[in-house]
Amino acid sequence: MRDNKEDKSKVRVEVEDWGPLKISGNFILKDLQRDNESTPGEVLLCRCGKTLTQPYCDGSHKK
Amino acid sequence: MDKAKQFSGGRKYTNGEITVYWKPDACIHATYCFRELIEVFDPGKRPWVDMKGASTDRIIKVVNMCPTEALTWKWNDDERNLAVGADQTNHIKFRRPELIEKAELQGNESPVTVKIMADGPIVIKGSFELIYDGNKKEVVDSLVSICRCGVSDLQPFCDGQHRRIGFTG
Numbered sequence: 001m002r003d004n005k006e007d008k009s010k011v012r013v014e015v016e017d018w019g020p021l022k023i024s025g026n027f028i029l030k031d032l033q034r035d036n037e038s039t040p041g042e043v044l045l046c047r048c049g050k051t052l053t054q055p056y057c058d059g060s061h062k063k
Numbered sequence: 064m065d066k067a068k069q070f071s072g073g074r075k076y077t078n079g080e081i082t083v084y085w086k087p088d089a090c091i092h093a094t095y096c097f098r099e100l101i102e103v104f105d106p107g108k109r110p111w112v113d114m115k116g117a118s119t120d121r122i123i124k125v126v127n128m129c130p131t132e133a134l135t136w137k138w139n140d141d142e143r144n145l146a147v148g149a150d151q152t153n154h155i156k157f158r159r160p161e162l163i164e165k166a167e168l169q170g171n172e173s174p175v176t177v178k179i180m181a182d183g184p185i186v187i188k189g190s191f192e193l194i195y196d197g198n199k200k201e202v203v204d205s206l207v208s209i210c211r212c213g214v215s216d217l218q219p220f221c222d223g224q225h226r227r228i229g230f231t232g
Contacts, residue, residue, distance in 0.1 A: 011175040011190075011191035012191065012192045012194070013191050013194065014195075015193075015194065015196070021185060021209055023187070027175040027176065027187075027191075028177065030177065030178045031179040032180055032181050033179055033181040034179075043177075045177075045185055045211070046232075047210060047211060047213060049211065049213040049230060054232040055185070
C-alpha cells in the first residue's frame with residue numbers, strides 16, 4: 001500500500017496496463033446490462049471484451 | 064446574445080442546449096465547418112461562431128465533421144452526455160476528455176457511481192482518482208467513459224467503436 005494516510009473511502013480507479021480496470025473505495029456499481037446494483041468495495045472490470053464473466057475480468061486477456 | 068466565453072484552451076459558445084468548444088491551435092483548416100455551415104461558422108465575423116445560425120442538430124452534425132479537436136461539443140444537460148455514442152465523433156468525451164473535468168458540474172459530494180452500460184463502456188461519475196499510463200489524475204465531479212470492448216483507439220477511454228463491432232456484454 002503506497003499512501004496509507006490516504007482516505008480509504010476515496011475512490012481509486014486504476015487502469016492496469018494490458019489488464020482490467022481496478023476500482024476500489026466507496027462506490028455504487030450499476031450494471032445496466034444485467035440490471036443489478038451493488039457496493040462491492042473493490043472490483044476488477046474487464047477491458048478486453050473477452051471475459052466469460054462480464055462485466056468482471058476472468059483473466060481471458062492473457063490467453 | 065451568443066456569448067463567447069474565454070476558457071483555458073480556447074473559446075466556447077452556447078445556444079442554451081449545447082456548448083461548442085473551439086480550440087484554435089488544433090485547427091488544420093480543413094474548412095468543413097464554414098463550407099457546410101457558413102450561417103454558424105463564419106471566419107469573417109467576430110465572434111466567428113453564431114450559435115443562432117442553425118438548429119442544434121445541424122450544428123452537431125457539422126462539428127462532428129471537424130477532423131481534429133478544434134471543434135467539439137457537449138449537451139448542456141449533463142445527463143444527456145452520458146448517452147452520447149461514438150457516432151458523435153466530436154463530443155468532448157471522445158476528443159477532449161480534459162474538458163469534462165473542467166466542466167461546470169455541481170459541486171455537491173454525491174457518491175461515485177460506476178455504470179456498466181449495456182453493450183457499451185464503463186461510465187464512472189463523481190470525484191475519484193484516476194490512474195492510467197503511469198499518470199495519476201484527480202477527477203472532480205465529472206465523468207469518464209472507459210472502453211469495455213477492447214477496440215477503442217483512445218484507450219483506456221471509449222471511442223464508440225463498440226457499436227461498429229457489435230460488442231455485447
